Amino acid sequence: SVLLPNEEIILISFFCIHLESFTTCQQTLKSNMKKKFQSVFEGITKSGNQSFLNEIYTEQIETMSWKPERAETAIRHGDIFIPSPEREEPIKTVMTTGMAGIGKTVLTQKFTLDWAEDQTNQDIQFTFPFTFRELNLLKDEQFSLVELVHHFFSETKGILKFEELKVVFIFDGLDESRFPLDFYNNEILMDVTKSTSVDVLLTNLISGKLLPKAHLWITTRPAAANKIPAEFIGMMTEIRGFTxxxxxxxxxxxxxxxxxxxxxxxxxxxxxxxxxxxxxxxxxxxxxxxxxxxxxxxxxxxxxxxxxxxxxxxxxxxxxxxVIKYDGGAETDSNWSPENQKMIKSLGKLAFDQLQKRNLIFYESDLAECGIDIRAASTYSGVFTQIFREERGLYQIKLFCFVHLSVQEFLAALHVHLTFIKSGVNLLVKGKMKSKEIEKRNHESSETEMYKSAVDMALESPDGHLDLFLRFLLGLSLETNKRRLRGFVAQTEESLAINKDTAQYIKEKLNHHGIEKSINLFHCLSELNDQSLVEEIQQSLCTGSLSAHQLSPAQWSALHYILLSSDKGLEIFDLKKYCASEEQSYVSTDGVSFKKVPNNNNTITLNCLCLFRLSGCNLSEKSCEALSSFISLTTSSLKDLDLSNNDLTDSGVKLLCEGLMSPNCELEILRLSGCLITEEGCAALASALTVSSSHLKELDLSYNNPGEAGMKSLEAILKNPSFKRDSLR
Structure with missing residues (x-):
């Protein structure tokens, strides 16, 4: 239709007003984001130790895996929504996992700050960072998506048509969520102006039914990642902390x-x-x-x-x-005044009760259940600011949490320990934390029985959420540690016999559990000052008397533990010394360990390897997938990899090539003799090794069948200036 002049002016005027409103909203939001996120507190929120985020931020290793069959690669926080040639379609929803305290929240703050300061992602028009701890407060209220955004970000009240904008929603702390998040039974919602529960809004937004063009970034501890079905996650990333x-x-x-x-x-x-x-x-x-x-x-x-x-x-x-700052006193041999003891005991009960419920964030009602009134809680957070902290949520509602999950786990263990010493009551045989193993035994109110109860519970936990709690509880049993708490913990008779019995019980459990559980049990033995198994394996390594045919599952676990945690690392590792060649073996998909199939306990971790010999170890295509991931890690120092005499075939070599093309790969020697490689695999190798980042200087492809086409492909490798003609066999 033809517009009349007046109508045209009206439309242009409306467009200009809308554009001006949009720009004003965006700039106001960015300005407020900069004020909110430019400064952070390290560990605590009230001590005044505030630092500028851009000054203290350290880029951590964050890895992504957007397809299960592809090797993981490193990725920066600012690039997670940027399309790349490898991605077949744009990423809508990203989930970032990492253990408590690893830096997930800081990562999202840095992303938001960079956007607000016009540094990155300027194609994104609005970034809306939410936390589940604040969303939890709205659990029983009704909102439309537009109302929810306006509720948290009042700067955007002039914006109603979010469907037309490129926006990013950040949901930090899925592990703190108290929503049911029923993705398959919640009502389907596609109208951003229709009011419903926050739970329904979240499930429809994450599943893509509501605002399907929006990008989402969700952070969580690994244990809670399955709260969202995998089908709704486009890419997984993981923060692995400091190198x-x-x-x-x-x-x-x-x-x-x-x-x-x-x-x-x-x-x-x-x-x-x-x-x-x-x-x-x-x-x-x-x-x-x-x-x-x-x-x-x-x-x-x-x-x-x-x-x-x-x-x-x-x-x-x-x-x-x-004592010094608030009580006006001086440091003494004992700082456990009655008031201090009362505070710590109350916090310990809160820590234990909420650990049972898997809660990391507490509200006034949670504190009331532990007999703590809100005034006392404010006192705790004002005094023990580096243990327990208070935050202000929506409507200035108070939220409470421990400075880190490990602090909560320590205080929970201290509470169990103190309760037993004072009253003889084993809290672990009561309530939700009781294990199946405990139910089978006739209970004795003994200290040893309490530690066995804790070991059983930790082993039964599918996600290891009681591992640190167990280590702390066992550590508190030592007389040396009881003396460190003198004046607070009552002195008891020497408990060497108890510690010895507990250590023996742990060693027996090593024979019946997988490697992840076994590693924590070794940490538990370390807390009990029992290094006998580890020292036994270390001695065997030094004398060269270690043999796979003689190792029990517990000793295999000890070997893995040593290789995993050794600060010296390992320069050369020849797998055949530890694995019988006739047994089927494979490299695990984490790209770091080697696993043997028979009992699933035989795992060896590669640290600081320069030479890795895997010749004739019955490796398969799956092994290549894991090795590809390993050699592409920034922390890998592997220079020489021997994969000779394994049936890798062309498909396995193709997977390996993905790691060879990584700029992080420092491999200089690759031996693939007798690996059933044909012209297809040779072509893949030639393509991978002609990239400028390749460090490879020697390649052994003897006893394969490349054919004429494969030979022509391999000639391209010689164009790499690092290669000498006699380096290609």
Whole structure:
């Protein structure tokens, strides 16, 4: 139709007003986002130690896997929605997993801040960061999607047509969600203006029925990832925390004195438990707080060597700060005043009760169930700010949480421990945490029985949510640790016999559980100062007397534990020394371990390998998939890989090529002699090894059948200046 002049002017005027409103809303939102996210608190929210996010942010290794059959690759937080040639279709929904304290929330804050500061993703018109801890407060209320956005982001009230915009919704902390999230039985909703429950809004938004063009980013701990069906997730990413160099960098920045920083770095590397835990940024902070306090003392006390020792010292530091700062007193041999004890015991009960319910965020009603009134809670969060904190949610409603999940687990273990010492009551045989194994046994109110109960519960947990709790509980049983809590924990008779019985019970369990469970049991033995199994395997490694035919499942687990946690790493690993050649074997899909099929306990982890011999180990195509992932990791230092005499075939070689093309791959020698490779596999190798990033200097393809076409393909490899003509066999 032909527009009349007046009508045209009206439409142009309307368009300009709409554009001006849109621009104003966007700029106001960005301005507020910059104010909100430009500064962060490290570990705590009330101590005043506020830092600029851009100054302290350290890029962590984040890996993605957008198709199960493809090797994982590294990805930056700002690129998760940017299309690449490898992706067959745009990614709508991304889920990022990572353990508590690994930096998921900071990652989303950095993404939002970069967008607000016009640094990245400027094709995105609006970014809306939500947290489940705040959405939980609206569980019983009704909203339309438009109303929900306006509710949290009042700057956008001039925007009604979100269907026409490119927007990103961030939902941080799925593991804290208290919504049922029933994706298959909730009503279907496609109207952004129709009011319904927040639960229905979330399931329709995530499934793509509501606002199908919007991008979503969801963060969660791994245990809660299955709350959303895999069919609704376009790409999975994982934050793996600090690498070893980044750990060193953290402590170097944290301590002004290079001597102190060097001391801490050296000490952490000597302890398997501490060194492994320090890949979590917030654990580095806890370690720094404890070590800083201890270095200022003149009593020469040794630095903590186990996880339990570290957290006991952390608790002591907080109690001491409370005495000095709030009570006007001086540091004494015992900082466990009656008021301090009451606070810690109350927090311990809260920690244990909420751990049973798997809650990380607590509301006033949760505190009331533990007999804590809101005034007392505010006092706790004001005094023990580095243990327990208070936040302001929607409508200024108070939210409470522990500074980190491990702190909650430690206090929960302390509560169970104190309750037993005081009353003889084993809390683990009551209520929801009771294990099936416990129900089969006749109970004795003994300390040993309590520890066995805890071991059984942790082993029965499918996602390992009680692993740290168990380690802390066992660590608290040592007399040395009880003495560290003198004045708070009553002294008991020497418990060497109890510790010995518990350690023996753990060793028996090693023979009946998979490797993931076994690794935690070794950490438990470490907390009990029992290193006998590990020392036995270490001695065998040193003397060269280790044989796969002689190893029990427990000893296989010990070998895996040593290789996983050794700070020295392993330069050469010849798998045939540990695996009988006639047994079917494969490299696991995490790209880091080797598994043997028969009992599923025989797992060996590769750390700092330079030479990896897998010749004649019955590897398959699946092995190539995992190896491809491994050699493409930024942490891989593998230079020489021998895969000779395995039936990899062309399909396996193609999978391996994906890793060879990674810019992170530093492989220099690759042996593929006798691997059933034809012209198709040779063509794939030629394509992969002619890329400029390839470091390969030697390739052995003898005893394969490339044919004339394959030979012509291989000639292209020689164009790589790194190659010498006699380096291609």
């Amino acid at each position: 070893d160099p980044q750990k060193d960098m953290y402590f170097t920045k944290r301590f002004k004195s290079k001597k102190q920083a060097s001391l801490v770095i050296s000490h952490v590397k000597k302890s398997r438990s501490l060194h492994i835990m320090c890949h979590i940024p917030i654990f580095c902070w806890i370690t720094a707080k404890v070590v800083e306090d201890m270095l200022n003392k003149k009593d020469g006390e040794e630095l903590p060597k186990t996880l339990t020792e570290m957290y006991i010292h952390f608790l002591v530091v907080q109690a001491k700060l409370k």
